[in-house]
Amino acid sequence: MHETRTPLLEVEDLAVEFDTPRGPLRAVRGVSFQVGECETLAIVGESGSGKSVTAHTLMGLTPLLARVAGGRVAIEGRDVVGLPDRAWQKLRGERIAMIFQDPLSALNPSLTVGYQIAEMFRRHRGTGRAEARRRAAELMAQVGIPDAERRLNDHPHRFSGGMRQRVMIAMALALDPILLIADEPTTALDVTVQAQILRLLRRRQQADRLGMILISHDLGVVARAADRVAVMYAGRIVETGTVAEVYQRPAHPYTIGLMRAVPTVRDGDAPLEAIEGHPPDLAAPPTGCAFHPRCPFARDVCREEDPQPRDLGPRRASACHFAEEMIAHARTR
Numbered sequence: 001m002h003e004t005r006t007p008l009l010e011v012e013d014l015a016v017e018f019d020t021p022r023g024p025l026r027a028v029r030g031v032s033f034q035v036g037e038c039e040t041l042a043i044v045g046e047s048g049s050g051k052s053v054t055a056h057t058l059m060g061l062t063p064l065l066a067r068v069a070g071g072r073v074a075i076e077g078r079d080v081v082g083l084p085d086r087a088w089q090k091l092r093g094e095r096i097a098m099i100f101q102d103p104l105s106a107l108n109p110s111l112t113v114g115y116q117i118a119e120m121f122r123r124h125r126g127t128g129r130a131e132a133r134r135r136a137a138e139l140m141a142q143v144g145i146p147d148a149e150r151r152l153n154d155h156p157h158r159f160s161g162g163m164r165q166r167v168m169i170a171m172a173l174a175l176d177p178i179l180l181i182a183d184e185p186t187t188a189l190d191v192t193v194q195a196q197i198l199r200l201l202r203r204r205q206q207a208d209r210l211g212m213i214l215i216s217h218d219l220g221v222v223a224r225a226a227d228r229v230a231v232m233y234a235g236r237i238v239e240t241g242t243v244a245e246v247y248q249r250p251a252h253p254y255t256i257g258l259m260r261a262v263p264t265v266r267d268g269d270a271p272l273e274a275i276e277g278h279p280p281d282l283a284a285p286p287t288g289c290a291f292h293p294r295c296p297f298a299r300d301v302c303r304e305e306d307p308q309p310r311d312l313g314p315r316r317a318s319a320c321h322f323a324e325e326m327i328a329h330a331r332t333r
């Protein structure tokens with residue numbers, strides 16, 4: 001018999017709104033997913049689709065002028081939306097941690113890397129100065145930073161992009177969190193370094209049984225690194241399933257478009273096509289399905305009715321009126 005465990009992370013019908021001079025802008029809407037132990041969920045989508053706003057919200061770091069307008073986030077079964085700052089300061093780092101898209105802006109430029117990592121132990125664990133430094137060096141060595149002892153004394157700008165990302169990973173893992181969010185962790189890196197960082201994350205995940213959210217706009221990265229995928233468009237998860245399900249039988253035209261635009265997953269030598277047009281202005285979203293203005297399959301109902309995510313199987317869903325047809329279409333290609 002299967003043991004039913006509380007997932008590490010549950011997100012239900014999450015909505016996040018920005019107050020803008022033009023009125024409320026819903027950057028995230030109706031977003032639901034779960035992440036279990038040792039599992040990697042990838043969130044993919046074009047720039048502006050709501051990936052980072054979602055990630056920051058899960059960390060209790062709702063951006064300025066934004067607020068959770070609805071829904072539920074639970075970490076290990078505990079509701080966390082609206083927790084007081086003090087409670088968040090304990091959760092953040094100790095249970096849930098994040099690797100930010102831009103390590104240079106996430107690290108303090110005027111403090112040595114060793115100081116910043118040691119500070120995690122000092123602040124959260126009350127560890128003494130010498131011991132905290134020793135553990136910082138140990139962590140840096142564990143994430144593959146050569147000559148860690150000496151590099152403790154360097155400031156962030158002295159590290160290469162890849163090494164700086166390793167510093168971020170060391171900091172994120174310092175307090176043994178159970179959940180790790182990596183927001184485009186390899187976007188700024190060249191392909192070789194990208195692969196090294198993803199391998200490092202995978203290894204640490206297996207060793208510590210971490211649940212992980214890997215955010216990327218690159219379906220190729222996701223195919224190699226994730227178990228499950230959630231495709232985001234205009235603030236909504238338009239399709240979700242295992243990597244194999246979503247890649248072999250995409251159930252949303254946006255996913256089909258994204259896959260055609262990726263050289264590593266497109267079939268044979270079909271031409272590389274980007275999806276035409278732009279994501280909608282979320283302050284004035286289109287009627288019906290947010291994707292309909294760019295959708296080659298759109299029909300009247302798509303302009304009129306906003307399709308809600310529909311289950312197509314266990315943990316498999318699409319928010320397309322014609323999900324079944326999309327799967328059939330992908331099959332015959």
Ligand SMILES: Nc1ncnc2c1ncn2[C@@H]1O[C@H](COP(=O)(O)OP(=O)(O)O)[C@@H](O)[C@H]1O
Binds near residue numbers: 027046282
């Ligand atoms: N500071 C802000 N003020 C108003 N709207 C914002 C702000 N930051 C983000 N948004 C809105 O939220 C959307 C999602 O942003 P984001 O989550 O950063 O996208 P992604 O990480 O997928 O590229 C943007 O398209 C924009 O409409």
Ligand SMILES: [Mg+2]
Binds near residue numbers: 101
């Ligand atoms: Mg982002």
